[in-house]
Amino acid sequence: MSVNMNTDEAVVLASARGAFDQDWRKVANWGLICAFALIFVSLTDMPDKLDKRVIVEPLLSMGYLSLIWIPIALGNLVTREVVLEGMTQHKKGVRELVAGLSVGAIGGAGLALLIWLLDTRDLSDPLVNWNDALLEVLSFGEGVGYGAIFWILASAGLGLAGGALHVLPTTANRLLFAISLTIVLAASLESALDDISEGFRLEWLFEALFEKKGGLSVQGAIILAVFAIAWVLVLGGQAKRGRAAVTARRELSPTKVNTVGLAIIAVAAVVLPMFLGRLTNDLFTNVGLFLLLALGLNIVVGLAGILDLGYVAFFAVGGYTAAIMTSPTSPGLSPELPWWVAIFVVVFMAIVAGLFIGAPVIRMRGDYLAIVTLGFGEIIRLTVRSDWASGFTGGAQGILSIPGADIVGVATVKGTDPQQVLYLVIGFVAIAIYVSWRLENSRIGRAWMAVREDESVAEAMGINTVNSKLQAFVVGAILASFSGAIFAAKVGSVFESSFKILVSIVILVIVIVGGMGRIAGVAAGALVLVGILGGPNQPGLLAEFSEFKLLIYGALLIWMMLKRPEGLIPNVRRSRELHQEEFLQDAWLKAQANDDDDEAASGEVAPA
Amino acid sequence: MSERLLDIQNLSVTFGGLDALSDLDFHVDEGEIVSVIGPNGAGKTTFFNMISGMVTPTSGDIMFKGESLLGLDPNQVTARGIARTFQNVRLFANMTILENVMVAQHCRTKQGLMGALFQTGGFKREEQEIREHGEKVLGFFGSRLVGYRLNQPASVLSYANRRRLEIARAMATKPEVILLDEPVAGMNPKESEELTGLIGKLRDEWGFTIVMIEHDMGVVRDVSDRVVVLDHGETIAQGSYDEVSSNPAVIEAYLGRPAEEAS
Numbered sequence: 093m094s095v096n097m098n099t100d101e102a103v104v105l106a107s108a109r110g111a112f113d114q115d116w117r118k119v120a121n122w123g124l125i126c127a128f129a130l131i132f133v134s135l136t137d138m139p140d141k142l143d144k145r146v147i148v149e150p151l152l153s154m155g156y157l158s159l160i161w162i163p164i165a166l167g168n169l170v171t172r173e174v175v176l177e178g179m180t181q182h183k184k185g186v187r188e189l190v191a192g193l194s195v196g197a198i199g200g201a202g203l204a205l206l207i208w209l210l211d212t213r214d215l216s217d218p219l220v221n222w223n224d225a226l227l228e229v230l231s232f233g234e235g236v237g238y239g240a241i242f243w244i245l246a247s248a249g250l251g252l253a254g255g256a257l258h259v260l261p262t263t264a265n266r267l268l269f270a271i272s273l274t275i276v277l278a279a280s281l282e283s284a285l286d287d288i289s290e291g292f293r294l295e296w297l298f299e300a301l302f303e304k305k306g307g308l309s310v311q312g313a314i315i316l317a318v319f320a321i322a323w324v325l326v327l328g329g330q331a332k333r334g335r336a337a338v339t340a341r342r343e344l345s346p347t348k349v350n351t352v353g354l355a356i357i358a359v360a361a362v363v364l365p366m367f368l369g370r371l372t373n374d375l376f377t378n379v380g381l382f383l384l385l386a387l388g389l390n391i392v393v394g395l396a397g398i399l400d401l402g403y404v405a406f407f408a409v410g411g412y413t414a415a416i417m418t419s420p421t422s423p424g425l426s427p428e429l430p431w432w433v434a435i436f437v438v439v440f441m442a443i444v445a446g447l448f449i450g451a452p453v454i455r456m457r458g459d460y461l462a463i464v465t466l467g468f469g470e471i472i473r474l475t476v477r478s479d480w481a482s483g484f485t486g487g488a489q490g491i492l493s494i495p496g497a498d499i500v501g502v503a504t505v506k507g508t509d510p511q512q513v514l515y516l517v518i519g520f521v522a523i524a525i526y527v528s529w530r531l532e533n534s535r536i537g538r539a540w541m542a543v544r545e546d547e548s549v550a551e552a553m554g555i556n557t558v559n560s561k562l563q564a565f566v567v568g569a570i571l572a573s574f575s576g577a578i579f580a581a582k583v584g585s586v587f588e589s590s591f592k593i594l595v596s597i598v599i600l601v602i603v604i605v606g607g608m609g610r611i612a613g614v615a616a617g618a619l620v621l622v623g624i625l626g627g628p629n630q631p632g633l634l635a636e637f638s639e640f641k642l643l644i645y646g647a648l649l650i651w652m653m654l655k656r657p658e659g660l661i662p663n664v665r666r667s668r669e670l671h672q673e674e675f676l677q678d679a680w681l682k683a684q685a686n687d688d689d690d691e692a693a694s695g696e697v698a699p700a
Numbered sequence: 701m702s703e704r705l706l707d708i709q710n711l712s713v714t715f716g717g718l719d720a721l722s723d724l725d726f727h728v729d730e731g732e733i734v735s736v737i738g739p740n741g742a743g744k745t746t747f748f749n750m751i752s753g754m755v756t757p758t759s760g761d762i763m764f765k766g767e768s769l770l771g772l773d774p775n776q777v778t779a780r781g782i783a784r785t786f787q788n789v790r791l792f793a794n795m796t797i798l799e800n801v802m803v804a805q806h807c808r809t810k811q812g813l814m815g816a817l818f819q820t821g822g823f824k825r826e827e828q829e830i831r832e833h834g835e836k837v838l839g840f841f842g843s844r845l846v847g848y849r850l851n852q853p854a855s856v857l858s859y860a861n862r863r864r865l866e867i868a869r870a871m872a873t874k875p876e877v878i879l880l881d882e883p884v885a886g887m888n889p890k891e892s893e894e895l896t897g898l899i900g901k902l903r904d905e906w907g908f909t910i911v912m913i914e915h916d917m918g919v920v921r922d923v924s925d926r927v928v929v930l931d932h933g934e935t936i937a938q939g940s941y942d943e944v945s946s947n948p949a950v951i952e953a954y955l956g957r958p959a960e961e962a963s
């Protein structure tokens with residue numbers, strides 16, 4: 093939320109402008125945006141539905157958080173300026189506070205209007221959340237007048253706070269940001285922390301931080317705040333230096349692996365599940381299943397640039413093949429193979445499906461390809477459900493009583509034991525990461541990247557783009573089918589409804605939000621989206637959010653596209669410092685050319 | 701007579717009524733440097749596009765070492781030994797400089813998925829060779845594209861360096877013929893002089909045969925064995941630089957025609 097201005101030396105710093113020297117039009121615009129945002133969020137019923145999810149007992153709930161961030165953010169953004177080299181930057185002062193305050197007040201007035209309307213009109217026909225419960229939450233049960241005045245004042249105050257972020261020194265900004273992030277994150281992770289603390293015998297710590305009935309206690313929030321401050325002040329600098337060192341090393345040899353980091357992750361992957369409880373294990377399993385899918389799609393979209401919107405088809409192929417091969421009650425064919433044998437059939441079927449879908453669509457480009465894959469994704473699901481195939485797939489009844497996954501000589505993974513399933517998932521995720529990493533740095537991977545960058549040039553440079561893209565499609569299909577096979581063994585049944593288009597979309601959002609083309613990015617995306625918000629049918633840590641999941645996914649996606657198209661963990665290759673250097677060189681070359689031969693340089697224009 | 705490497709026979713193409721190239725007849729012998737010149741829109745790039753398989757001719761034939769190139773995909777043409785650069789520099793911008801020249805060796809190498817996954821000896825050896833060859837072609841431009849540059853994305857390069865990398869990428873495909881589309885466009889006089897020297901080297905030291913489109917007459921004069929002049933898709937002159945530059949039709953094409961004809 094806080095925006096740290098980059099005060100370059102080249103920027104001319106001027107004294108602060110007067111408090112009322114405002115661009116009032118802009119302030120009014122942002123104020124109206126603030127009002128609309130507040131009303132919109134209220135009408136989605138977030139304040140009411142999320143009120144039960146407490147952040148700090150009794151001060152703040154997720155419901156109120158869904159409102160209060162709006163005036164803060166907009167109050168801050170209204171006076172944000174992009175300052176480029178050579179431009180004049182005014183010192184921040186009272187002007188920023190006034191603007192923030194005004195934006196907040198206008199927004200609050202909007203909300204007050206909503207409260208009044210809620211009381212006097214009944215618009216519950218088109219607006220399903222138009223009810224007394226919402227009025228109750230917004231006015232704290234104290235009546236319309238109280239609610240209206242409260243929100244105008246509160247919103248103005250929050251807007252003022254947002255504006256004040258400009259005035260505060262950078263360190264204070266960073267501290268505030270760290271504190272809010274820590275507290276919100278801790279509250280979001282409450283159930284996971286509960287589960288983990290049990291495994292590590294740290295219940296005392298959990299009890300010190302959280303209230304019994306949910307939410308952080310005031311004392312807990314203070315402890316966390318102190319922790320966040322200590323982290324920023326003591327470790328912040330060090331972490332930054334460490335990261336800079338890693339980035340620098342990456343630039344010199346981008347294919348080199350951070351062995352220490354990898355070892356830590358490997359040990360954690362082996363040890364951690366033992367200490368985790370049921371809930372967390374299950375959660376990580378879901379994250380893992382989607383990570384597996386996302387890694388596969390990352391090869392298809394991130395590396396080869398094929399926008400496949402029907403990726404769920406391969407997830408379904410994996411799930412159904414495993415189900416038919418292993419379930420004793422599978423309606424048609426029922427070979428009752430052990431799971432580890434079935435996985436070979438799964439891979440085979442994935443290759444067949446990859447070629448079957450890939451061959452016709454791969455010659456298309458861009459939008460056409462996206463639409464056709466979208467169609468194929470649905471075709472596979474509808475085929476599975478059709479009368480024609482229901483002899484094998486069970487149609488809408490699905491296939492039940494799929495035994496767990498037995499892996500010869502190692503273990504029998506029961507779907508009901510989250511810890512075992514988690515190990516299975518981790519194993520396959522490790523395979524997928526290895527495959528992604530090795531392929532990315534190989535002849536095939538480079539060809540994929542070239543196809544992504546510019547297909548016709550790749551073709552002209554001797555790459556058979558059709559073959560290349562088919563390979564990417566098939567590798568992606570195999571990884572997705574692994575996920576499907578584990579999914580079937582975990583859940584114990586498969587239904588066509590688990591393979592709707594939404595799954596494709598969620599996987600794509602994970603890849604985009606995380607950072608296309610980066611394995612770490614995809615992992616971060618899966619963790620944040622599936623772990624915290626939840627997958628299409630899987631609950632995340634914020635179970636109360638499930639109703640708003642798609643709204644948040646969408647908002648996140650739009651925001652990412654606008655502000656950070658390279659994803660959460662961007663590709664180091666696109667670091668800005670690198671450009672700087674080249675600009676300097678260009679300038680130097682130009683200066684040289686001018687010195688040497690002014691005339692000739694200008695006469696260099698090609699004959700027209 | 702040296703071997704006739706590239707033989708263009710009555711090549712024509714029309715784009716919806718526009719004769720972008722009509723009845724082009726000419727040949728390139730092994731070890732030659734031939735320039736294709738002509739005013740904007742003359743059909744020079746279209747000619748390259750047809751050789752490299754990106755545009756299908758309406759009629760005529762393109763013979764390379766006695767075999768027709770018609771009907772081949774661009775990647776097959778490159779595999780036969782014809783590489784090209786693009787007038788509007790089309791590098792793989794987000795790939796590193798080294799990767800740009802490594803990926804261009806695709807059709808000369810053959811390790812597949814399994815080699816990469818199991819890191820077989822053959823795979824590692826081939827990767828090593830690809831890398832070495834890549835660094836070798838980059839080294840052709842002195843220290844400009846090597847060293848710390850190797851792992852930088854191509855997008856950070858200056859315009860002149862991008863042009864150089866385009867040439868390096870074409871060289872990396874291990875071709876016999878390189879088609880250069882305006883290699884010095886946008887370079888300052890010093891840089892284009894340097895590149896002129898390098899184009900000579902491409903033939904003398906690397907043994908490439910070169911067909912070059914160029915607007916800079918100084919460069920054309922210095923390196924070409926022969927020159928072909930196109931105008932509105934028609935071949936208006938062929939011959940040595942001196943013959944062509946004194947040809948009245950060429951002078952007219954460049955300096956403009958009577959007012960009523962000019963568009």
Ligand SMILES: Nc1ncnc2c1ncn2[C@@H]1O[C@H](COP(=O)(O)OP(=O)(O)OP(=O)(O)O)[C@@H](O)[C@H]1O
Binds near residue numbers: 738741
């Ligand atoms: N794909 C296409 N479709 C339709 N018209 C085309 C196509 N490609 C080229 N043309 C037309 O053919 C003519 C020749 O274009 P070409 O690009 O070959 O010119 P050029 O000689 O390379 O010119 P320049 O010196 O500007 O590069 C132009 O009139 C152009 O508009």
Ligand SMILES: [Mg+2]
Binds near residue numbers: 744745746787
């Ligand atoms: Mg051209």
